[in-house]
Amino acid sequence: MENRIFNFSAGPAVLPEEVLLEAKENLYALPGVGMSILEISHRSKTYDEIHATAKKKFKSLLGISEDYEVLFLQGGASLQFSMVPLNLMPPINKADYIVTGTWSKKAVKEAKRVGAVNIAASTETENFVRIPKQEEIKLDPEAAYVHFTSNNTIYGTEWFNEPEVGKVPLICDASSDILSRKIDVNKYALIYAGAQKNMGPSGVTVVVIRKDMLERSQDSLHTMLNYKTHAENDSLYNTINVFGIYIFGLVCKWLENLGGLDAMQKLNQEKAQLIYDCIDNSNGYFRGHALPDSRSLMNLTFRLPSEDLEKKLIAEATKAGFDGLKGHRSVGGLRASIYNAFPKKGVEALVDFMKDFQSKNS
Ligand SMILES: Cc1ncc(COP(=O)(O)O)c(C=O)c1O
Known part of the structure; x- marks a missing residue:
């Protein structure tokens, strides 16, 4: 397959x-x-x-x-x-x-x-x-x-x-x-x-x-x-x-x-938290667009220190098998949409990728 x-x-x-x-x-x-x-x-x-x-x-x-x-x-x-x-x-x-x-x-x-x-x-x-x-x-x-x-x-x-x-x-x-x-x-x-x-x-x-x-x-x-x-x-x-x-x-x-919407919500919270933690622990390298109390569990928007770095990350991410991360033009930067069916292992892989990118590009 x-x-x-x-x-x-x-x-x-x-x-x-x-x-x-x-x-x-x-x-x-x-x-x-x-x-x-x-x-x-x-x-x-x-x-x-x-x-x-x-x-x-x-x-x-x-x-x-x-x-x-x-x-x-x-x-x-x-x-x-x-x-x-x-x-x-x-x-x-x-x-x-x-x-x-x-x-x-x-x-x-x-x-x-x-x-x-x-x-x-x-x-x-x-x-x-x-x-x-x-x-x-x-x-x-x-x-x-x-x-x-x-x-x-x-x-x-x-x-x-x-x-x-x-x-x-x-x-x-x-x-x-x-x-x-x-x-x-x-x-x-x-x-x-x-x-x-x-x-x-x-x-x-x-x-x-x-x-x-x-x-x-x-x-x-x-x-x-x-x-x-x-x-x-x-x-x-x-x-x-x-x-x-x-x-x-x-x-x-x-x-x-899967256990209905309570189980789904728990999983969605876990998935989103992994990315928000990565943003919050990056010493300002990744900057979330949404204020913390309004952060979506579905669409996670964030910026990097420069547009060039954003372009570089998206290009490298695409090569690594992460598709669709480019943010909408009204926000710029990146958007990770992690709806119900998005697997947790994909979120974990993205977080590893983001950490690796930061260490090589800062
Ligand atoms: C919140 C919200 N409302 C409305 C729409 C428009 O939906 P549709 O393309 O089904 O008309 C979208 C599409 O992304 C959306 O995200």
């Missing part, structure tokens, strides 16, 4: 090896079906079972109650930047957005096409090095909802406690940390996430919506943009991404076998 390298990509990202191997088997013919998973109808009994099982496992992992619908949509998290305000802003027509990075800003841009946006807090003047404190968040008690981004993929910051929003519905873009740890879903009115970091391939967006929120969607909305359409049709109004949901189901099974 081809050797796999360590894939630090921010997304689409590394998938569990077990999942890839099982999918490889079934790509030619699903046992007892005689057709590839890529060839079966989304209306077939075989797919029904895949769909229902994936949904059940996902709900069980996150502890989602019967008060919520789980929808499998397409169009990425980016389409949710529009669907959320189109469905949920009227008739109040104003909403609060907490801005902690590029993706929150993109969500704001689309919401402004629908109604008034109050920027309840923003850390942009500090180049998004941190999550705002509760006392900095200026909420409007009459807002239709409050929107925040739980993990900032580009800047490497993460919320570990939800903002307190009183009775106003809380909406979260959890694209880059969903299923990485337990959350209390009951605090949320809606959670959305593209699958391509922690849940599967790109082309699937998961939306968890509290059923009472569905009453806000007006019939005048375009059919495909209306959450009600998808809730009433169990996400099968049109041709669903059959393969994507199949992989999503396998990822949920993998997480279940």
Whole structure:
């Protein structure tokens, strides 16, 4: 078998090896079906079972109650930047957005096409090095909802406690940390996430919506943009991404076998700590972008003493079998994305590599 390298990509990202191997088997013919998973109808009994099982496992992992619908949509998290305000802003027509990075800003841009946006807090003047404190968040008690981004993929910051929003519905873009740890879903009115970091391939967006929120969607909305359409049709109004949901189901099974989200969180904390310790013990050679209390467990961003050294490290790392470490241009430096499926041995290997690089280049 081809050797796999360590894939630090921010997304689409590394998938569990077990999942890839099982999918490889079934790509030619699903046992007892005689057709590839890529060839079966989304209306077939075989797919029904895949769909229902994936949904059940996902709900069980996150502890989602019967008060919520789980929808499998397409169009990425980016389409949710529009669907959320189109469905949920009227008739109040104003909403609060907490801005902690590029993706929150993109969500704001689309919401402004629908109604008034109050920027309840923003850390942009500090180049998004941190999550705002509760006392900095200026909420409007009459807002239709409050929107925040739980993990900032580009800047490497993460919320570990939800903002307190009183009775106003809380909406979260959890694209880059969903299923990485337990959350209390009951605090949320809606959670959305593209699958391509922690849940599967790109082309699937998961939306968890509290059923009472569905009453806000007006019939005048375009059919495909209306959450009600998808809730009433169990996400099968049109041709669903059959393969994507199949992989999503396998990822949920993998997480279940690993011990669920508590076990996943523990492992994610251990992995991230190894890199943050390396940064903190480097006498300032490596400098984290995020402030310590806002550090993400998923995307770890850091700089070196010069851009030349950063380029050199990335070039040598690529040769050594570490892919995808180049940071996003708005932060520069490096970004190690170590989602759920990223192996701990890859993190250990990177830390050894970083220490070795420092000793040879300082
Ligand atoms: C936090 C966050 N939100 C939204 C997006 C956009 O997702 P998509 O490409 O699925 O539209 C991304 C993509 O990386 C992201 O990290």
